[in-house]
Amino acid sequence: MRSTGWWKNTDDFSSGQHEEEDDDEDFIGDSEVEELFQLQVPAGLGEGQQRVFIVHPDVKWGSRKQHLTTAELMMAEAVGLVNTLDNWRVVDKIILSTKTPEKKRIFGKGNFQSLTEKIRQTAGISAVFVNVERLSPLSEREFEEAWGVKVFDRYSVVLHIFRCNARTKEAKLQISLAEIPLLRSRLKNEMANLDQQGGGSRYIGGSGETLIEVQQRLLKEREMKIRSALEKLRRKRHLLRSQRKHKEFPIVSVLGYTNCGKTTLIKALTGDSGLQPRNQLFATLDVTVHAGQLPSHMTVLYVDTIGFLSQLPHQLIDSFSATLEDIKHSDLLVHVRDISHPETVNQKVNVLSVLKNMQIPDRLMSSMIEVHNKIDLIDNYQCPEPNTLAISALEQRGLDELRKAVEAEIVNSTGKHILDLTVDLSTPQLSWLYKEATVQDVQVNADEGSAVVKVIISAAAYGRYNKVFRPGAK
Ligand SMILES: Nc1nc2c(ncn2[C@@H]2O[C@H](COP(=O)(O)OP(=O)(O)OP(=O)(O)O)[C@@H](O)[C@H]2O)c(=O)[nH]1
Numbered sequence: 367m368r369s370t371g372w373w374k375n376t377d378d379f380s381s382g383q384h385e386e387e388d389d390d391e392d393f394i395g396d397s398e399v400e401e402l403f404q405l406q407v408p409a410g411l412g413e414g415q416q417r418v419f420i421v422h423p424d425v426k427w428g429s430r431k432q433h434l435t436t437a438e439l440m441m442a443e444a445v446g447l448v449n450t451l452d453n454w455r456v457v458d459k460i461i462l463s464t465k466t467p468e469k470k471r472i473f474g475k476g477n478f479q480s481l482t483e484k485i486r487q488t489a490g491i492s493a494v495f496v497n498v499e500r501l502s503p504l505s506e507r508e509f510e511e512a513w514g515v516k517v518f519d520r521y522s523v524v525l526h527i528f529r530c531n532a533r534t535k536e537a538k539l540q541i542s543l544a545e546i547p548l549l550r551s552r553l554k555n556e557m558a559n560l561d562q563q564g565g566g567s568r569y570i571g572g573s574g575e576t577l578i579e580v581q582q583r584l585l586k587e588r589e590m591k592i593r594s595a596l597e598k599l600r601r602k603r604h605l606l607r608s609q610r611k612h613k614e615f616p617i618v619s620v621l622g623y624t625n626c627g628k629t630t631l632i633k634a635l636t637g638d639s640g641l642q643p644r645n646q647l648f649a650t651l652d653v654t655v656h657a658g659q660l661p662s663h664m665t666v667l668y669v670d671t672i673g674f675l676s677q678l679p680h681q682l683i684d685s686f687s688a689t690l691e692d693i694k695h696s697d698l699l700v701h702v703r704d705i706s707h708p709e710t711v712n713q714k715v716n717v718l719s720v721l722k723n724m725q726i727p728d729r730l731m732s733s734m735i736e737v738h739n740k741i742d743l744i745d746n747y748q749c750p751e752p753n754t755l756a757i758s759a760l761e762q763r764g765l766d767e768l769r770k771a772v773e774a775e776i777v778n779s780t781g782k783h784i785l786d787l788t789v790d791l792s793t794p795q796l797s798w799l800y801k802e803a804t805v806q807d808v809q810v811n812a813d814e815g816s817a818v819v820k821v822i823i824s825a826a827a828y829g830r831y832n833k834v835f836r837p838g839a840k
């Protein structure tokens with residue numbers, strides 16, 4: 367199986383060193399990862415067709431009009447999540463107004479009764495998705511008993527989508543870690559059940575531990591194992607990052623709300639046919655790297671990242687912000703927006719606030735290029751904001767302008783200079799420049815045996831050039 371992990375892809379462009387080296391103490395084998403990934407998927411979430419009834423409990427706020435739009439958008443997002451999964455179907459859906467979130471019960475008594483009737487009368491439902499971030503184990507049990515089907519919250523659904531889409535070792539481990547709280551609350555639930563039958567607090571064997579203590583200990587051990595495996599991967603990536611820095615390929619991280627077109631754009635910019643854009647949320651779960659050329663023929667590495675989503679359960683944000691950590695080490699950020707989306711402004715606010723919480727360095731925030739994508743869906747789109755670029759990644763429109771803008775920022779941020787150097791063709795100057803810098807243009811003057819070479823060159827390389835070929839030059 368080909369790994370698409372970022373450390374692996376990075377290798378493809380650098381030293382050719384392979385991820386899977388035998389004598390590497392930080393090496394994590396596939397089987398080790400699979401063992402940690404292989405979890406007791408909550409019953410009903412795994413294989414098979416799922417026919418889902420969605421309930422969105424809506425807390426009233428603001429004016430009625432405002433309130434309705436918000437609830438409907440939240441419902442649309444819930445439907446989007448369910449449709450992401452191949453074998454899941456939405457059978458019916460309902461928005462129910464609810465009490466304030468601080469209250470213990472989500473639904474009032476009357477509401478709950480009519481909801482229960484509706485669910486029981488709808489034929490063929492196999493699960494109910496209650497669109498709240500996290501259900502308490504108590505509510506989950508109560509709902510499952512009343513409705514007679516599995517009950518999922520946003521956390522378990524998003525986690526399941528992540529599980530289905532994870533490909534690399536790191537993504538799998540991150541998901542296994544994010545799953546621990548879910549397992550912990552399931553354990554609580556099971557123990558509450560057992561206790562009713564007097565079983566959970568009984569000591570087992572001669573160990574002096576009760577059943578629940580054993581289970582909790584196993585879970586804790588599992589968590590430690592995952593954390594240590596992740597730590598090993600991180601160390602490895604750090605090593606590769608410093609090797610890559612050496613090679614001086616500038617890094618351009620492409621980020622934005624889920625489904626805005628990041629993968630499509632990188633595919634268009636690099637021609638990398640291995641990339642698969644898909645019309646679904648969280649199509650990309652692994653950070654991957656792809657080489658592309660700028661107008662000056664300079665090679666840059668585009669980093670495809672996991673998409674942002676508002677209302678992402680925050681336990682998952684903790685796990686996944688680690689996946690995004692690496693964008694801090696980029697030379698440039700490109701923020702892609704789906705300008706045709708009705709919520710495009712809120713999406714931008716969400717992306718910027720997550721970046722702010724991640725403490726992205728100021729230099730990256732101020733040089734970030736904002737790209738308005740999917741302009742093919744809007745007639746005569748004009749960017750309303752200055753310093754933004756309008757493109758269609760799908761129809762490959764506006765890409766040259768984008769490449770130019772990327773190049774200008776890269777030249778700026780990496781401290782490279784664009785210079786016209788006159789070289790003597792009887793010396794190795796030109797071949798030196800080809801090797802150590804990016805040659806943009808060569809104008810040969812045959813009569814004089816010289817050429818004017820336009821190059822992009824780092825300050826350090828220019829210093830070496832002068833030392834070797836023009837000692838005494840300032
Ligand atoms: N009309 C139109 N559709 C586009 C454009 N760019 C991307 N899309 C479509 O938008 C959908 C999502 O594209 P992706 O490139 O997978 O989006 P992404 O941002 O990588 O999504 P995630 O990885 O899920 O975060 C796909 O169906 C693309 O074909 C565009 O310029 N115009």
Ligand SMILES: [Mg+2]
Nearest residue numbers: 628629649650
């Ligand atoms: Mg993608």
